[in-house]
Amino acid sequence: MSRRQFTAPDRGDLGPPDDTGCTVLHVDMDAFYASASLISRPDLRGKPVIIGGASGRSVVLSATYEARAFGVASAMPMARARRLCPQAVVIEPDHRRYAAISEAIMATFATITESVEPLSLDEAFLDVAGALRRLGSPTRIAEQLRDTIADEQGITCSVGVASTKFVAKLASTLAKPDGLIVVPRDETVSFLHQLPVGAIWGVGDKTEEHLHRLGLRTVADLAHTPVETLQRALGDVAGQSLHDLAWGRDPRAVVPQRREKSIGADETFAHDIDDPARIHRELLRLSDRTAARARSAGMTGRTVSIKVRFADFTTITRSKTLRHHTDVSREIFATARELYDRLGLQRARVRLVGVRLEGLVRSAEAPIQGRLDEPEHGWRDADRAVDRASARFGAGVVRPASLMPDPTSGSLGGQRDLS
DNA sequence: TCTGGGGTCCTTCAGCTC
DNA sequence: TCTGGAGCTGAAGGACCC
Numbered sequence: 472m473s474r475r476q477f478t479a480p481d482r483g484d485l486g487p488p489d490d491t492g493c494t495v496l497h498v499d500m501d502a503f504y505a506s507a508s509l510i511s512r513p514d515l516r517g518k519p520v521i522i523g524g525a526s527g528r529s530v531v532l533s534a535t536y537e538a539r540a541f542g543v544a545s546a547m548p549m550a551r552a553r554r555l556c557p558q559a560v561v562i563e564p565d566h567r568r569y570a571a572i573s574e575a576i577m578a579t580f581a582t583i584t585e586s587v588e589p590l591s592l593d594e595a596f597l598d599v600a601g602a603l604r605r606l607g608s609p610t611r612i613a614e615q616l617r618d619t620i621a622d623e624q625g626i627t628c629s630v631g632v633a634s635t636k637f638v639a640k641l642a643s644t645l646a647k648p649d650g651l652i653v654v655p656r657d658e659t660v661s662f663l664h665q666l667p668v669g670a671i672w673g674v675g676d677k678t679e680e681h682l683h684r685l686g687l688r689t690v691a692d693l694a695h696t697p698v699e700t701l702q703r704a705l706g707d708v709a710g711q712s713l714h715d716l717a718w719g720r721d722p723r724a725v726v727p728q729r730r731e732k733s734i735g736a737d738e739t740f741a742h743d744i745d746d747p748a749r750i751h752r753e754l755l756r757l758s759d760r761t762a763a764r765a766r767s768a769g770m771t772g773r774t775v776s777i778k779v780r781f782a783d784f785t786t787i788t789r790s791k792t793l794r795h796h797t798d799v800s801r802e803i804f805a806t807a808r809e810l811y812d813r814l815g816l817q818r819a820r821v822r823l824v825g826v827r828l829e830g831l832v833r834s835a836e837a838p839i840q841g842r843l844d845e846p847e848h849g850w851r852d853a854d855r856a857v858d859r860a861s862a863r864f865g866a867g868v869v870r871p872a873s874l875m876p877d878p879t880s881g882s883l884g885g886q887r888d889l890s
Numbered sequence: 891t892c893t894g895g896g897g898t899c900c901t902t903c904a905g906c907t908c
Numbered sequence: 909t910c911t912g913g914a915g916c917t918g919a920a921g922g923a924c925c926c
Contacts, residue, residue, distance in 0.1 A: 523894090530894050545926085551891055591897095591926045673899095675924045708900060709923095732898070739894060774918085784893070790919060825895085 488653040490609045490632055494600040495725060497631040497639035498580070498616060501648040503593035504533035506626035507572050508562050519559040523549045528739055532564050536648055569593075572624055579619055583612060588725045594643075596636055598725035613651050634659065635721035637672055644670075659719040664691035671716055678705065693717040730831075731768065735776075736760045737825025743782045745818040751808055757826040758804035765828055766854065771796035771837050772828035775806040779814065780823035789814065792830070796837035800854055803828060 500506065504522045509515055519538035523531045531552045534543045541556035553559070573592040580587045583606065586598035599612050606612050613630040620628050627649040631642025634656040641663075642652040654662045668687055669679040685704060687693050693701070694717035702710030715721065736757045744750060754777070765772060776790035789810040797803065807826045 526894095528892090528894075532894085546894080548891065548893055551893090554891095594926080673924065677923060706901065733896095735896075737895065776919090786921085788920060792918060823894090827897095 488610075489655045489657070490653050492656045493609050493632050493634050493639075493653060494598055494603070495633055495636055495639045496597040496599055496609065496613055496616070497633075497636070497643040498595055498597065498613075499629050499631075499643045499647070500576070500593035500620075501627045501629060502533050502535055502539075503626070504564060504569060505535045505538075507569050508565060509535070510572075510625055511568075512562070515560055519543070519556050521549070521552050521556070521559045521561050522564055523552070523561060525561075525563060526741055528741065534559070572626075575624060576620060579616070579623065583616065586725045586727055588727055588729065596639065596725045610651070610653055613653075617649075617651065635719065636723050636725065637716055637721040638662070638719060640672060641666070641670060660694075663717065663719055664689065664694060666690045668693055671713060673709070673712065673716075678709070681705065690717050731770065732831055733772070733827050733829040734761055734765050734768065734770065734831065735825060735827025736764075737778055737823055737827075739780075739823040740821070743820040743822050745820050747816075747818075750811065750821055750824055753824050754807045754811060754826060755804050757824065758807050759800045761826050761828050762798055762800035762803050762854065765798045765831070766834075769834050770831040771798040771834050772831045773797070773837075774829040775803050775810070776827045776829060777807050777810045778823070778825035778827070779811070779816075779821055782820035782822055784822070786823075787814075790829070796830075796832060798828075798834065798854070 505520055508522055509520065512520075515535075517537065518535070519541060520535045521531055521538050521543060522533045523529050527550065529549050531543060531545055531547045531549060533545060534552070538552075538556050538559045541559075543552045543556050543559065549561075553561070569592055576593075577587065577589060577595065580595055580597055584597050584599050584602050586601070588596040590596065599606070599609055602612060603609070606615065609632045613632050617628055617630060620626065629643045629646040629648060630651045631639040631644070631646060632651070632653040633639040633642055634654075638654050638659055642654050646652040667689055668674055668682045671690065671693070674682070681704060682688075682693070685696075685700075687696060693713060696714070698711060698714040700710075701714050704710065705713065738753060738757060740753075744753075773796045774790050774792045776788055778786060778788050780786040791806050791810055793802075793806065803826065811824075
């Protein structure tokens with residue numbers, strides 16, 4: 472679900488594209504969250520619909536093309552989206568439904584090739600080199616795939632077909648909505664050179680601005696700039712990478728399994744908070760959530776980091792690397808709290824806090840060491856028991872006492888000890 | 891206009907060891 | 909014993925992606 476939009480370069484009268492050697496497909500669902508939400512609301516088809524949270528600070532997760540015509544876009548503040556398109560129907564996201572549909576779509580991909588690299592819930596790369604004899608040309612496979620997903624899931628997708636991942640991804644963006652673009656291997660460079668620099672994967676607003684200041688506006692400009700100049704401006708890695716991509720060089724293969732490197736959770740408050748006790752409770756809740764997700768994924772991590780965003784939107788991070796790996800809620804919270812307290816904030820107004828566990832490895836590869844200060848059946852066992860209860864009765868049935876609603880006030884636990 | 895939540899990757903800098 | 913450089917690691921921040 473790319474957020475950037477460009478116009479497809481004109482191929483002129485070159486005839487049907489030659490897809491020889493174009494075995495990389497990038498498949499991207501069209502307005503995925505909106506399309507998925509409309510499956511149960513067919514009465515809203517053809518109307519402007521925005522998917523997003525109800526809280527004052529939420530942003531647009533997705534919008535139908537009818538809403539986009541009014542200027543509504545992903546990641547836009549909801550308040551602005553509502554102003555741009557007041558007649559739009561707003562629907563709260565339903566992440567369980569999206570995950571279920573995504574799983575079904577990935578299963579469809581798996582019937583075509585084993586070489587599927589999911590990028591997110593709604594898009595993936597497929598390497599179809601091994602499926603050509605069985606299913607036909609890459610273009611034919613892409614067409615079949617689009618038909619199958621439309622029939623089985625009731626949503627449309629766009630597909631880019633090319634010889635490299637980067638070009639296939641660009642092509643699917645240009646094909647939207649409900650389209651298919653093939654970029655023949657021999658036409659890769661001419662295809663790229665017509666595009667603006669912002670079309671390149673990895674060039675965001677800041678880098679685009681930087682390149683514009685250097686007088687570089689198109690991919691052709693980029694390609695004809697000495698790589699050393701780009702490296703001086705953007706750093707060694709980014710400079711080299713941009714130069715390579717501008718010439719269509721992208722050796723990255725489609726990688727079926729990608730291992731997570733960090734797991735975390737953050738939360739933006741409905742209103743800025745300056746009460747340290749409330750922030751500690753939020754850190755506890757986020758540590759709990761992060762640890763539970765790590766255990767569920769069978770991972771442990773060694774570095775705990777926190778993120779704090781202030782009322783003026785400045786953001787800081789602090790991290791601490793432990794001597795051993797952990798997936799224990801209490802230990803992650805203790806580290807997060809220590810990092811927060813070390814900031815020495817005197818009632819600063821905080822907008823967001825986050826907790827993240829980094830340096831992940833599989834639990835089996837990093838046995839959790841028993842600690843001398845832990846009781847025989849330590850906090851790990853308690854966490855496991857909570858996991859089992861949550862699996863049986865639903866998430867949140869067992870929580871730290873400080874996160875239980877306070878019966879006297881109706882709010883979350885008050886001045887309980889969080890240590 | 892007023893900016894979510896979940897991630898990855900890169901750069902820079904400081905501290906440590908050899 | 910002191911010093912400087914190389915290499916590594918951790919920490920922090922920024923940019924980017926969906």
